[in-house]
Amino acid sequence: MxxxxxxxxxxxxxxGNGDSVAFEGFTHLIPTAAAHxxxxxxxxxxxxIRMTPDVVYDQMIGMGMAKKLVFSYAGNPGVGLLRRLRxxxxxxxxxxxxxxxxSHAAMANAYEAGAAGLPCAVFRGYxxxxxxxxxxxxKFIECPFTGESLAAVPALRPDVTFIHAQKADRKGNVLIxxxxxxxxxxxxxxxxxxxxxxEIVDDFSDLHPxxxxxxxxxxxxxxxxxxxxxxxYTHGYYARDNAEYLKxxxxxxxxxxxxxxxxxxxxxxxxxxxxxxxxxxxxA
Amino acid sequence: MMxxxxxxxxxMMTIAASRALKNDDVxxxxxxxxxxxxxxxxxxxxxxxxxIYESGTIGTAPDVLPLSxxxxxxxxxxLTTVPVPEMFRYWLQGGRITIGFLGAAQIDRYGNINTxxxxxxxxxxxxxxxxxxxxxxxxxxxxxxxTLAQSKRGMVEKIDFYTSFGHxxxxxxxxxxxxxxxxxxxxxxxxxxxxxxxxxxxxxxxxLHPGVTRDQVQETCxxxxxxxxxxxxxxxxxxxxxxxxxxxxxxxxxxxxxx
Numbered sequence: 275m276x277x278x279x280x281x282x283x284x285x286x287x288x289x290g291n292g293d294s295v296a297f298e299g300f301t302h303l304i305p306t307a308a309a310h311x312x313x314x315x316x317x318x319x320x321x322x323i324r325m326t327p328d329v330v331y332d333q334m335i336g337m338g339m340a341k342k343l344v345f346s347y348a349g350n351p352g353v354g355l356l357r358r359l360r361x362x363x364x365x366x367x368x369x370x371x372x373x374x375x376x377s378h379a380a381m382a383n384a385y386e387a388g389a390a391g392l393p394c395a396v397f398r399g400y401x402x403x404x405x406x407x408x409x410x411x412x413k414f415i416e417c418p419f420t421g422e423s424l425a426a427v428p429a430l431r432p433d434v435t436f437i438h439a440q441k442a443d444r445k446g447n448v449l450i451x452x453x454x455x456x457x458x459x460x461x462x463x464x465x466x467x468x469x470x471x472x473e474i475v476d477d478f479s480d481l482h483p484x485x486x487x488x489x490x491x492x493x494x495x496x497x498x499x500x501x502x503x504x505x506x507y508t509h510g511y512y513a514r515d516n517a518e519y520l521k522x523x524x525x526x527x528x529x530x531x532x533x534x535x536x537x538x539x540x541x542x543x544x545x546x547x548x549x550x551x552x553x554x555x556x557x558a
Numbered sequence: 559m560m561x562x563x564x565x566x567x568x569x570m571m572t573i574a575a576s577r578a579l580k581n582d583d584v585x586x587x588x589x590x591x592x593x594x595x596x597x598x599x600x601x602x603x604x605x606x607x608x609x610i611y612e613s614g615t616i617g618t619a620p621d622v623l624p625l626s627x628x629x630x631x632x633x634x635x636x637l638t639t640v641p642v643p644e645m646f647r648y649w650l651q652g653g654r655i656t657i658g659f660l661g662a663a664q665i666d667r668y669g670n671i672n673t674x675x676x677x678x679x680x681x682x683x684x685x686x687x688x689x690x691x692x693x694x695x696x697x698x699x700x701x702x703x704x705t706l707a708q709s710k711r712g713m714v715e716k717i718d719f720y721t722s723f724g725h726x727x728x729x730x731x732x733x734x735x736x737x738x739x740x741x742x743x744x745x746x747x748x749x750x751x752x753x754x755x756x757x758x759x760x761x762x763x764x765x766l767h768p769g770v771t772r773d774q775v776q777e778t779c780x781x782x783x784x785x786x787x788x789x790x791x792x793x794x795x796x797x798x799x800x801x802x803x804x805x806x807x808x809x810x811x812x813x814x815x816x817x
Contacts, residue, residue, distance in 0.1 A: 349690075408679050455642050
């Protein structure tokens with residue numbers, strides 16, 4: 275049964291040092307507020323899992339919270355590279371991190387296998403791809419029926435998954451719409467799941483019967499954080515802050531500039547600050 | 559008669575790439591240069607083309623180019639938006655994509671692509687974003703088009719990492735690995751159009767863009783360039799193509815600078 279709790283409590287009671295954690299979101303609905311709360315609480319030795327680590331994982335890696343990164347595309351989408359990640363991988367600053375690198379198809383299949391309770395995912399992939407040489411978690415198996423060689427990767431089962439969604443109803447059922455990404459699978463694959471939402475509504479009656487809904491008994495905790503995906507977006511609520519992604523490239527390029535920015539905008543900030551950040555991006 | 563429009567090499571690249579797409583194609587669109595080309599095709603000669611981005615948007619028709627593969631504009635204008643696992647399993651792995659359109663940080667003469675690292679994998683000189691959807695786009699799409707601006711850093715004798723498999727070492731390398739799709743069949747740069755040799759699979763220049771010389775192509779390419787017999791000249795952009803591209807770029811720039 276989902277509890278409604280403040281974000282600080284949801285993060286403190288679901289995340290721990292050394293956990294494997296997925297802050298999922300596929301460009302849309304990135305749980306930035308939850309990630310910033312985790313940064314404020316200063317967790318260490320995390321295994322960070324995400325298909326598309328972008329600005330929030332750049333921030334967590336830059337703050338020295340990550341032991342390992344499991345990912346398939348680590349970039350600032352449409353802008354360029356992740357400069358804190360690069361500093362960690364290329365220069366060991368602030369410390370070295372372990373890398374487990376996949377393709378999108380592999381990660382998507384691995385989350386789905388986790389949600390489906392399977393030990394591994396099987397798919398047609400990695401043919402001729404060199405990741406299979408450098409990642410021991412990529413193997414090939416033979417189809418018992420046709421003999422075709424297929425890729426296999428272990429299921430992803432994070433200790434905890436954080437996502438951001440449009441809304442919850444009073445019972446704690448969660449609605450996601452727009453680009454739904456991998457969030458449903460990431461929640462169902464995880465031991466615990468925390469959802470930040472834009473708002474709580476009375477109920478979901480009269481809505482389309484095929485919407486993506488996570489029943490309340492699949493979610494551990496829900497925290498209401500309007501604007502909690504910024505600079506990502508929430509479909510139907512506010513637009514993506516593309517200018518912020520462009521700015522991040524310069525901030526992350528410099529260690530001191532990065533530290534100052536984190537102090538001002540994350541360490542000294544609160545979840546309530548997100549609502550103001552999206553004010554100018556709200557749909558008319 | 560109308561005067562010949564002036565255009566940049568990058569505009570020629572995007573427009574030449576757009577012309578390769580057909581109205582009935584189902585195209586998996588990579589971000590960056592491919593995205594512009596695919597949308598110019600849709601806005602000119604291929605209005606019914608199905609454009610698919612890996613965020614799950616099928617049949618999208620954005621008014622501005624997305625900065626990321628998951629901008630809200632893509633979902634708002636799509637026929638339908640599916641979950642990411644479904645995108646990769648049913649639509650790409652299922653063989654429904656006619657053209658996978660990819661960009662590249664590094665490419666070799668056989669259309670193998672590196673977007674992972676420059677230097678050694680374990681201690682890279684430059685850590686690039688990685689493969690994303692590309693390793694499977696390159697092998698599960700029925701064919702692959704590649705577009706990038708020419709440079710000796712980008713077009714190299716040997717790539718540092720085989721992120722996405724093209725024709726491997728050439729010849730029948732794909733078939734020997736059990737890959738039954740065609741792989742890279744077209745390379746469009748800012749200087750030329752290239753196609754794989756039917757036997758060796760080495761990319762060979764088949765058409766030079768207007769005003770481009772063979773020397774220019776060689777000077778900006780890290781391998782010894784082969785030219786087809788009877789190299790053609792790429793028709794210059796039409797006024798409609800150029801106006802469409804420039805309008806799209808102007809709308810896009812304005813949108814990304816933010817409110």
